[in-house]
Amino acid sequence: MVTLGLIGFGTIAREIVSAFPPDSCRWVALMREGARPALPANVSTVTQLDALIDARPSAVVEAAGQEAVAAYVPALLDAGIPTIIASVGALSDPVLATRLTDASRNGGARLVLPSGALGGLDYIRAIAALPDARVRYTSRKPPAAWAAELTSAGLSAGDGAITLFEGTPAEAAKLYPKNLNAAFAVALAAGIDKVSVSVVADPKAAGNTHEIEVESTAGTASFRLINAPSPNNPKTSMLTALSLVAALGELLDREGPR
Template sequence: MLTIGLIGYGAIAHDIVRVFPADAVRWVALLREGARPGLPGHVRAVTRLDALIDARPTAVVEAAGQQAVAACVPALLEAGIPTLIASVGALSDPALAARLSEAARIGGARLVLPSGALGGLDYLRAIAVLPDARVRYTSRKPPAAWAAELAAAGLTVDDRAIVLFEGTPSEAAGRYPKNLNAAFAVAMAAGAEKVTVLVIADPAASGNTHEIEVESAAGTASFHLVNAPSPDNPKTSALTALSIVAALRELVDREGHR
């Protein structure tokens, strides 16, 4: 039986666990002291990072936010444990990105960045070498997904879309650390200096919509994805967990053949 670690047990981790048969994986979840997320019987909770490392999981999935990446992932990589991070926006911090790269080198472990809620990243990686390339990424979600942000800004959405943010991927990752990881995934693929991010609350949006528009010497491209939200968290696309599951299966298979 495989042992797989989790950092956090929110909507994404819950969705990942339920994809796998209960008798196929032994899960170990690192939780904050006092957290009680209602774990299934085959998910064991630990509250110390060294206890997660001592469990020697085949891989660990971070699903607890950007702070958890900084607090936990370097030690896991240095211990030789491959780690997938859902909160790719954490890499908008150059110092942390360098620290993770060095930790992976020291431990000889892979740091995996799943595609998350997006498609088309292979195209963006291809045009990244073109100096004239320009990319516009738009996150368009129903107002319910931005309820806290709208309330904080004193805004009410009636029948019109409201632009909450326009700026760089790093600014977006800092302002919306829990739900704009997709924007930084675009930036990592295409080059952050080429990308503009828009965040829109739109009552006409039928789901969590990701729009990527590209212009370059290689041509033009447009990607439009409408993802159903996670049943447990409207800010997160259900596809995010499925993407992590696909990357996790590939990683586990590769580790099994080493």
């Protein structure tokens, strides 16, 4: 039975665990002190990073936010443990990005950045070297996904769409650390200086919608993904957990269980 690690045990982590047969792996979840979630039989918890490292998981999946990436992932990589991060927006901090790259190299462990809720990143990576390449990413979600933000700004979506943000991927990652990892995934594929980001609360949005428009000398492209929200978190697409499961499966196939 393979041992796998998790950082956090919220909605995404639960969906990851449920995607694997219960008798195929043992999970060790790193959680904050005092957390008492209901756990499946094959999931145990630890509250210290050293305890997770001592469990020697074949891989760890981060599903706890950008702060968790900074706090835990460099040490995991230094210890030689491959790690998949859901919160790719953490790499908007160049100091942290360098720490992660160095730790991956020093520990000989892969740092995996999954596609998350997106598609089309292979096209974007292909045109990234073109000097005239430009990418516009728009996150368009129903107002329920942005209820707190709308209330804080004194806004009501009513029948019309409201643009909550326009700016750079790094600004978006800092303002919306739990919700715009997809925007920074686009930026990592294209180059941060080539991408602009918009966030829209739209009553007519059919789901969590990602719109990507690309222009370059190689041509134009437009991607529109309408993702069903997670039943337990309207800000998170169901596809996010599925992407992490796929990335974990590929990692285990490539490196094999320990």
